[in-house]
Structures are given as structure tokens and as C-alpha cells.
Amino acid sequence: MAGKPADQRDVHIGGLIEERRLRAGLSREALAGPLEVSLSQLGKYLKGANRLSATDLDTLARVLGVPVGFFFEGMPGRDPHAPGLSDRPQARLEVLAGWTGFAEAVARAADTHLDGDRRQALGGLVRAVDHALSAQRAFDKANDSGPSD
Template sequence: MAGKPADHRDVHIGSLIEERRLRAGLSREALAVPLDVSLSQLGKYLKGANRLSATDLDTLARVLGVPVGFFFEAMPGREPLAPGLSDRPQAHLEAGAGWTGFADAVARAADTHLDEDRRRTLGSIVRAVDRALARQQAFDKENDSGSSD
């Protein structure tokens, strides 16, 4: 089964490999041997005609003395990623008086995983549920006055 066809990203990576090889004064053989490929195959990688595997890219990064991420930095046409949840500033929910243990656990989880707007919304919902639950009596099966359909 053939892999995905090469595209502009492979051309970018191949050109960076070739540039680093020349800067380091390495021959093409010095790159082909650790990959266990022919010079012809190496040439296809350097031109971006064939896609490198993650393992081969790691091998080349080590030979060239760069981190694997070097090949992906400044990738043309690559949109910057939106910040992840852990990258956002985290404001804390205040556990108000009367919150149940469940509400405190939800507040702690929200502080860890949600952005500020969602934490505020969740806090309002949890407070409303907590107030509603505080007004109810504990469920007692023998005294259930609900319908018994």
C-alpha cells in the first residue's frame, strides 16, 4: 500500500534538509547511509518528490543536529494554532458559601479546563443547580409523593 503523495510540505522539508546538509559540509552519502537508502532515493526526499517517514525525519534531524520541529517551523501556508486550553490565562471560580462538594469539584475542574467565559457560565449554572438542590428534601423512597404510574 502506497503512502500519501508528497506535497508542498515535503518540498519545504526537503529543501531545509538540503540546506542544512550543505551548511554542515556533509555529502549526500552521509545522509543516505543512516537512512539506508540509495542516493537516488535521497535525491527524491531532498526535492520533495517522496515523503519522508517520521523515523527517517528523526534520523536526519539527529545527523544534522537539529530538533525534528526545525523542519516544521515557518512551514509555508501553515496557519498559527489557536492557543490550547492550557495556554490561556486561567481565572479561578470562587467557591461560594453553600456550595456542595460536587460544586467545588466542578469549580476545580473548570479552573483547569475552561476559558474564563465558559467558567463564568458554568459557575452560574452550578450555583443555580446547587440552590435548587438545597431547597429540596433528601429523596426518600417511602415518602415519595410523586406519581406512581
């Protein structure tokens, strides 16, 4: 059974891959190798004539240094105001209470450079560190939760 035919979304993704490849100064061989496809097949992906698998998109994202979600930004035919069932509103990290100056700088960088899931994970980690540091007590053996000698 053949897969679904390629459409405008595949053209969009192929164009983004080609754009990032050129910006990174990579040859087509540098993309075809990790995908284990011929240059002809890679050309079909880049033109949007053939559809890439999720596995191949993941491989290309790693080679090009972008999150997989990068390929779906600005996707034609998607209404940006109509979230899907799995979409959750994302809080901007720098507006959450209890942030130190360092944490705010990390949050601004995360908003600029990370996708939503990684941004949330980093936010949780920074909040935990901030909370731990603000509640830091002097060390005593009774509070040590690490291994004992």
C-alpha cells in the same frame, strides 16, 4: 496501499534538509547512509518528490544536529496564529519569578537553542535547582535522605 502523495510540505522539508546538509559540509552519502537509502532515493526526499517517514526525519535531525521540529518551522500552508489541539502557550523562561542571574542566562540560551518541550523540561529542572539552593539547610544526619551506612 500506497502512502499519501508528496506535497508542498515535503518540498519545504526537503529544502531544509538540503540547506542544513550544505551548511554542515556533509555529503549526500553522509545522509543516505544512516537512512539506508540510495542516493537516488535521497535526492527524491531532498526535492520533495517523496515523503519522509517520522523515523527518517528523526534520523536526519540527529545527523544534522537539529530538533525534529526544525523541519516544521515556517511550514507553508500552516496558520501560525491557529494553534492545534496539542499546542500549549509557552511561557518565556526568563520572566518567571525566582530566577538567579545564572538561571536567567540559561533561560535566554534555552529560548534561543531549544524546542518548546526541551525548553520546558530545562526550565523545570533549573527552577527545582534554584528552589533547592534557596532553601538549603545545613546538613545533619536526620535530614539525610540518602543511603545510611
